[in-house]
Amino acid sequence: MSSGAELIKGIWNENPVFRIALGFCPVLAVSTSIKNGIGMGIAATFVLLCSNIMISMIRKGVPSKIRIPVYIVVIAAFVTIADMVMHAYQPQLHRNLGIFVPLIVVNCIILGRAEAFASKHGVWHSIMDAIGMGIGFTCALIAIGTIRELLGDGKLLGFPLLGNSYEPVILLILAPGGFITMGLMLGGLNLIDARRKRKAGK
Amino acid sequence: MGYVIRLALILMFVGGVSAGGLALLNARTAPIITEYKRLEQEQARLDVMPEAEFGVFVLKDTSSSLPYYEAYADSDLAQLLGYVFGASGNGYSSTVETVVGVDISWNIIGIKVISQQETPGLGTKAVEIRYGEKDSWFQRQFAGKSARSVMVDKEGGEIVSITGATITSRAISDAIRINANLLRERVTKKNLTGTVS
Numbered sequence: 275m276s277s278g279a280e281l282i283k284g285i286w287n288e289n290p291v292f293r294i295a296l297g298f299c300p301v302l303a304v305s306t307s308i309k310n311g312i313g314m315g316i317a318a319t320f321v322l323l324c325s326n327i328m329i330s331m332i333r334k335g336v337p338s339k340i341r342i343p344v345y346i347v348v349i350a351a352f353v354t355i356a357d358m359v360m361h362a363y364q365p366q367l368h369r370n371l372g373i374f375v376p377l378i379v380v381n382c383i384i385l386g387r388a389e390a391f392a393s394k395h396g397v398w399h400s401i402m403d404a405i406g407m408g409i410g411f412t413c414a415l416i417a418i419g420t421i422r423e424l425l426g427d428g429k430l431l432g433f434p435l436l437g438n439s440y441e442p443v444i445l446l447i448l449a450p451g452g453f454i455t456m457g458l459m460l461g462g463l464n465l466i467d468a469r470r471k472r473k474a475g476k
Numbered sequence: 477m478g479y480v481i482r483l484a485l486i487l488m489f490v491g492g493v494s495a496g497g498l499a500l501l502n503a504r505t506a507p508i509i510t511e512y513k514r515l516e517q518e519q520a521r522l523d524v525m526p527e528a529e530f531g532v533f534v535l536k537d538t539s540s541s542l543p544y545y546e547a548y549a550d551s552d553l554a555q556l557l558g559y560v561f562g563a564s565g566n567g568y569s570s571t572v573e574t575v576v577g578v579d580i581s582w583n584i585i586g587i588k589v590i591s592q593q594e595t596p597g598l599g600t601k602a603v604e605i606r607y608g609e610k611d612s613w614f615q616r617q618f619a620g621k622s623a624r625s626v627m628v629d630k631e632g633g634e635i636v637s638i639t640g641a642t643i644t645s646r647a648i649s650d651a652i653r654i655n656a657n658l659l660r661e662r663v664t665k666k667n668l669t670g671t672v673s
Binding site: 448 | 482483486487490491494497498501502504505508509512516593595596597598606607639640
């Protein structure tokens with residue numbers, strides 16, 4: 275595949291959330307508003323990029339039997355680096371993104387890409403894969419966040435869009451609402467894909 | 477056997493390099509982070525006690541579990557404005573830490589939640605700043621209330637709790653009330669012994 279295709283695939287065809295179905299924990303936790311979604315998306319993309327680069331560089335020196343612990347050490351190190359550097363040099367950003375950083379450790383997309391992609395491909399393609407997957411992850415968070423923030427809080431990006439007379443559906447902000455929204459979106463996207471395939475088949 | 481040892485050595489090497497790198501980075505960033513936290517706390521003290529802008533804060537009772545600051549209008553410590561203390565309570569999913577400023581008759585001047593990890597979208601509304609506003613609507617309502625009797629509306633108090641986050645609202649107001657009463661007792665006792673001797 276060309277490097278452009280590696281970049282594009284993460285956004286739709288292999289979207290980490292809606293297609294590969296990875297990273298549900300952080301998605302459910304922080305998709306309550308668009309702002310949170312963007313924050314988590316940026317933080318996760320940064321760590322994904324660093325870990326993909328590192329792992330594709332060391333992939334030939336790591337024996338396959340201990341590859342998973344090595345990947346986890348690399349990812350945990352980058353998460354800690356991101357946390358410390360941000361806290362020290364960008365305190366304002368850390369105040370907003372700080373709560374997402376520890377959540378990246380449980381983001382299986384990062385380990386998933388290390389195992390499925392970076393350990394088998396060169397550095398350049400791994401960078402493209404990381405950026406594409408990061409964008410795909412961020413888009414998914416924004417999409418779910420838009421629905422949950424608009425209906426659950428009556429706002430978009432903190433701006434009160436639906437006015438005071440709108441009674442927010444608090445369920446959507448809570449965890450069950452996250453599951454419902456994500457389930458419906460997964461189903462909807464599968465439906466679109468199935469229709470497309472049927473058309474192509476005809 | 478030799479293979480297992482080789483694997484262990486590689487793993488040890490990776491772990492060692494990561495740990496060493498992190499230690500180096502930590503040595504560089506830790507002092508900056510500590511300094512930032514100190515500045516942040518200083519700012520929080522001023523936020524809840526704006527009148528002390530040109531005055532001083534004197535730290536008291538550092539050895540006790542509840543140290544507090546006396547706020548003075550000038551550096552000559554003549555005019556006592558009030559007290560600044562911390563109040564932390566167990567919220568829904570985290571410890572909610574608040575800094576409280578009260579005047580000498582224990583009425584709240586201002587409060588500021590400095591640390592919380594509550595449910596995004598619910599408990600975090602305690603620090604939410606509404607569109608077009610400058611400060612948090614939830615924290616603003618504490619100003620002017622008596623710190624010794626502040627309570628959420630569900631318990632008959634005057635603080636309108638956050639929809640869907642009564643536990644967070646209660647954690648904040650309960651912590652303030654409890655600590656204010658504790659401190660007041662201590663401060664009054666001190667003043668009494670002061671007049672006797």
